[in-house]
Amino acid sequence: MSQENEFQTDVLVIGTGPMGATTALALATYGVRVHVINRYNWTANTPRAHITNQRAVEVLRDLGVEDEARRDATPWEWMGDTLFTTSLAGPEIARLRTWGTGDARIGDYLQASPCALMDLPQDKMEPLLVKNASARGAVFSFNTEYLGHVQDSTGVTVALRDLLTGREYEVRARYLVGADGARSKVMDDAGLKVEGQLARAATAYVLFRADLTRYVEHRPSILYWVITSDAAFGEIGMGLLRAVEPWNQWIAGWGFDMSKGDPDFSPDEIKRKVRMLVGDPELEFEVDSTSVWYVNQAHAPVYSKGRVFCGGDAVHRHPPSSGLGSNTCMQDAFNLAWKLSFVLKGYAGPALLDTYTTERAPVGAQIVARANQSRLDYAPLKACFRDETAADPVAAGLKQLADPGEEGVSRRAALAAALDLKNYEFNAQGVELNQRYVSDCVVPDEDAKPEVWKRDQQLHVQPTTRPGAKLPHAWLVGHNGRRTSTLDLVGKGKFTVVTGIAGGAWVKAAQQLGLPFLNTLVIGTHGAQDSYATWHAVREVEESGAILVRPDGVVAWRQHSGAADEEHAKNLLADALSAVLATEVLAVEPA
Numbered sequence: 139m140s141q142e143n144e145f146q147t148d149v150l151v152i153g154t155g156p157m158g159a160t161t162a163l164a165l166a167t168y169g170v171r172v173h174v175i176n177r178y179n180w181t182a183n184t185p186r187a188h189i190t191n192q193r194a195v196e197v198l199r200d201l202g203v204e205d206e207a208r209r210d211a212t213p214w215e216w217m218g219d220t221l222f223t224t225s226l227a228g229p230e231i232a233r234l235r236t237w238g239t240g241d242a243r244i245g246d247y248l249q250a251s252p253c254a255l256m257d258l259p260q261d262k263m264e265p266l267l268v269k270n271a272s273a274r275g276a277v278f279s280f281n282t283e284y285l286g287h288v289q290d291s292t293g294v295t296v297a298l299r300d301l302l303t304g305r306e307y308e309v310r311a312r313y314l315v316g317a318d319g320a321r322s323k324v325m326d327d328a329g330l331k332v333e334g335q336l337a338r339a340a341t342a343y344v345l346f347r348a349d350l351t352r353y354v355e356h357r358p359s360i361l362y363w364v365i366t367s368d369a370a371f372g373e374i375g376m377g378l379l380r381a382v383e384p385w386n387q388w389i390a391g392w393g394f395d396m397s398k399g400d401p402d403f404s405p406d407e408i409k410r411k412v413r414m415l416v417g418d419p420e421l422e423f424e425v426d427s428t429s430v431w432y433v434n435q436a437h438a439p440v441y442s443k444g445r446v447f448c449g450g451d452a453v454h455r456h457p458p459s460s461g462l463g464s465n466t467c468m469q470d471a472f473n474l475a476w477k478l479s480f481v482l483k484g485y486a487g488p489a490l491l492d493t494y495t496t497e498r499a500p501v502g503a504q505i506v507a508r509a510n511q512s513r514l515d516y517a518p519l520k521a522c523f524r525d526e527t528a529a530d531p532v533a534a535g536l537k538q539l540a541d542p543g544e545e546g547v548s549r550r551a552a553l554a555a556a557l558d559l560k561n562y563e564f565n566a567q568g569v570e571l572n573q574r575y576v577s578d579c580v581v582p583d584e585d586a587k588p589e590v591w592k593r594d595q596q597l598h599v600q601p602t603t604r605p606g607a608k609l610p611h612a613w614l615v616g617h618n619g620r621r622t623s624t625l626d627l628v629g630k631g632k633f634t635v636v637t638g639i640a641g642g643a644w645v646k647a648a649q650q651l652g653l654p655f656l657n658t659l660v661i662g663t664h665g666a667q668d669s670y671a672t673w674h675a676v677r678e679v680e681e682s683g684a685i686l687v688r689p690d691g692v693v694a695w696r697q698h699s700g701a702a703d704e705e706h707a708k709n710l711l712a713d714a715l716s717a718v719l720a721t722e723v724l725a726v727e728p729a
Contacts, residue, residue, distance in 0.1 A: 147173040147277070148482050150296055150311035152284045152324050154181050156260065157450025157467035158317030159267035163201055164475035166274035168631045170482055173277045173309065174268075175284055175298060181268055184345060184427060185259035185382045185389065188360070189217075189237070189461030191570045193608070195253035196691065197472045200629045203270050204253065210266065211256035212384055215239065216358040220564065222519075224536070225364055225417025226353040226379060231523070231539070233357070234557050236564035237461075243565050250571055250599040251611050252623035257360050259382055260464060286327050287314055289445050313478055314446045317471075320434065322452035328443045332455065334436030334506065339372055339457075339513075341431055342401035344390045344408055348423035350416065351385040358384065364415045365523045367532040371395060373433075373513045375520040377415045387426075390415050396432075403428045433457045433513065437506045441495040447474055454502035459512035460563050462505040465570070470498050476631060476689035477579075480719065485655050487720035489578065496577035505569070508596075512563035519556035522549050562596055571599045575606040579688070581695040581717050582606070603678045603685050605693050609636075612672040617665040624673060627659050627666060628687045633694070635711065638662050638681030641700060647707035653715075653723060655689075686714055694718045 148171040151158045158174060159181070165172040190198075190211065198204040218239030223230040237255050238247035247254070272278055285297040285306065294314040299306045316324025325332070354362065362379040369377030372393025380389040390412045394401040408428070413421045434455035441453050449470035456463065474494050480486035528534030539549045562569075572595055576582075582605050591600060601610035609624060616622035628634040632655045637644045639662040648658045659666060661673050662681070668674055679685060682700030684707070685693055695714040701707035715723040 144310055145293060145312055146309050147171045147311050149173070149313045149315060149478055150175065150294070150309055151315040151317055153317035153319060153450070154264055154268055154278070155317055155319060155450055155467065156187065156263060156267070156464040157452075157471045158315065159264050159271060160197065160201075160468045160471035161315055161317060161449070161475050162276040162278075163203070163267050163271040163274070164472060164631075165479060166271045166276040167201055168475065168479040169275075170475075170479050171275075172271075173279065173311070174271070175282045176278070176280045177283045177301065179280055181264035182260045184429065185261055187263075187458065187461075187464035188257050188259045188380075188382070189465070190256050190258045190263070191461065191465045192247065192251040192253050192255055192567070193570055194465040194468045195256065196251060196625060197468050199253055199625070200472075200691070201270075203266060206270075207258055207263070207266055208256055210262045211258040212360065212381070214254040214256055216384060217255065217257050217360045218564075219357045219359045221357060221359055221362045222376075223362065223364060224366060225415060226350060226362060227417030231365060231536070232553060232557055234560055234564060236359070236361075238565060238567060240565070243567070246567055246598060249611075250567060250601065252613075252625060263464065284318065284323060287324070287446065289314070294445050312445065312482065315474070316446065316448040316452055317450045317467075318452060320451045320455045322448060324446065325438070325448050325452050328446045328448065330438055330440055330443060330448055330453075332436040332438045332453070334434070334455070336434045336436055336455065337396070337432040338435060339433035340394055340396045341372070341391050341433070342394050342403070343429045343431065344403070344412060345382070345387070345426040345428070346390060346408075346412060346423045347387050347426060348412075348416075348421060349386050350379075350388065353416070354381070354385050365532060365536065366414065367530050368411070368414050369393075370524075370532050374516045375524070376516070377411075379415055401430065433510070435506060435510045437499070437502045439499055439503075441470075441499055441502075442491065447478075447491070447494060449474060449498070453499075454506050456506040456509035457513055459509045460505070460566060460569065462509055462569070466501065466505050469501070472690050473498055479631065480655070480689075483655075485653075485719060485721075489720035490718075493575075493577040493579040497575040497579065500576075501573055508562075508566070508569055515559050515562060518552065518559060522553040522556055566596050568594065568596045568598050568600070571608065572596075573608070574604070575692055577606075578720065579694065579718050580606040580692070581714050583696065583698075601676045603676070603693050603696055605695055607693055609685070609687050609691050609693055610676040612668070612676055613670055614661065614673065615667040615669045622666075624661075625691060628657075629689055629691050631655075631689050632657050633689060633715070634659050634687045636661065636685040636687055637683065638677075640680075640682035641684060643682075643701045643704050643707040644684045644711070646704045647701070647711050650704065650708050651711060651715075651723065656715075684711075686711070686718075688718070 450467035
């Protein structure tokens with residue numbers, strides 16, 4: 139049997155969640171054979187994750203599905219008038235402009251990315267990813283259970299079961315990707331571990347349908363927090379109404395005491411709870427489903443073993459606070475997919491794949507900590523609404539909050555400070571876009587010094603072309619006279635050498651190298667004119683210098699000044715690519 143016939147696929151992916159489906163879409167886009175397994179009949183059947191931040195939308199944009207995603211999403215401008223209230227119909231207490239929609243932050247969000255946030259529930263995101271991956275050649279097997287795997291020096295043999303027929307069979311793949319969620323069997327079978335605490339708190343959810351337009355259309359948001367004695371348990375200590383499909387499908391959520399068993403989901407209790415949160419004792423609604431989710435605080439220090447790679451919820455497990463979950467899953471996929479593609483095509487050495495853990499595990503640890511801290515940061519806010527010495531702490535606390543005397547003044551000042559703290563959950567653009575990779579897939583500046591953060595690193599983006607950072611967004615003018623982002627002119631599965639009009643030596647050097655995975659972008663020429671001079675302001679290198687951008691939009695290497703000549707430029711580029719790709723690039727066959 140030939141080696142090619144030995145493998146039914148190059149990459150076998152277990153799971154069609156945000157990580158698995160994005161991996162499949164990216165690999166299929168890059169022309170890699172990929173087969174995806176899902177034990178269920180279809181993709182996610184509940185909304186689950188929903189906030190889609192700017193970096194995740196940039197991934198969708200690079201893969202050519204951003205516009206389609208927006209057609210099904212709640213738009214950015216409807217996401218952020220977040221309300222704290224006694225019920226939807228009752229007196230409101232405070233509002234917070236979130237997800238960058240407020241006057242104080244909207245400019246930051248517009249400057250940092252060509253992509254606005256959107257709210258796309260998981261049961262809409264997953265089918266979109268799967269459909270497009272399938273159209274590009276990915277193979278999907280639903281109703282198929284992963285049983286186990288054995289790997290060797292050349293590939294992975296994976297045991298599967300067809301759940302409709304009971305037939306067990308094997309698939310031979312070069313690589314296996316475990317995107318099978320927080321109870322990952324692939325993780326367990328590979329011997330990969332997570333560190334931290336699982337199920338440290340719990341929340342009850344009811345997905346229901348009711349037209350609540352009259353309560354929220356004038357103050358649109360995705361999240362409405364309800365302060366009431368009837369939903370005061372837990373770290374957050376508030377009830378939640380989440381708009382799934384404005385303004386007709388909703389999730390009602392509240393914390394419950396795990397030590398007392400499962401929450402009461404009886405029809406009468408659901409009716410009472412939802413009506414209480416909405417503030418309408420006559421509200422008629424239809425229940426779609428109920429569920430329970432648990433607050434985890436755990437992450438994996440290592441994401442791979444041999445030819446097996448895990449990602450998404452399998453390796454970082456945390457609550458939905460800060461809206462980082464599916465976004466991080468998709469970015470895991472975007473990081474891994476191009477590296478698998480390059481190794482499979484012979485463009486890179488196998489050591490490139492080691493940088494997946496090196497780059498993504500610190501991000502996973504960071505977002506697990508941030509999501510859990512965001513829950514803890516509700517404590518000062520909750521204290522503004524409570525008086526623990528009273529028989530009804532919430533009722534007493536709300537009364538004191540409205541008091542015209544000294545107690546009321548003190549509580550209202552505390553409320554303002556507590557709301558400001560929540561910016562670290564709801565307006566933390568830096569958390570979402572300031573990742574800095576340190577790995578063998580990044581060549582640091584020879585004289586690199588520690589980065590100095592000019593503003594709060596969690597709240598604000600700091601654009602830079604430092605190796606390891608995401609290439610800054612800057613609006614250029616394209617061939618048709620319309621604006622195009624620097625991000626639109628790189629990526630698409632290839633490396634890009636970015637230079638200016640004075641950097642002609644880099645263009646000729648790239649041509650001499652003749653690498654099929656290397657493009658050039660000359661900013662200032664027709665189709666990439668820096669008419670606004672925004673690239674000039676953020677490039678941090680001379681016009682004759684060069685910036686090497688990876689397929690995932692991350693800066694791999696840069697040269698601040700021009701090369702002495704074409705030969706010098708070629709040698710510098712070849713050395714940088716060889717270091718980044720863990721192989722001698724001159725050995726790659728030219729196109």
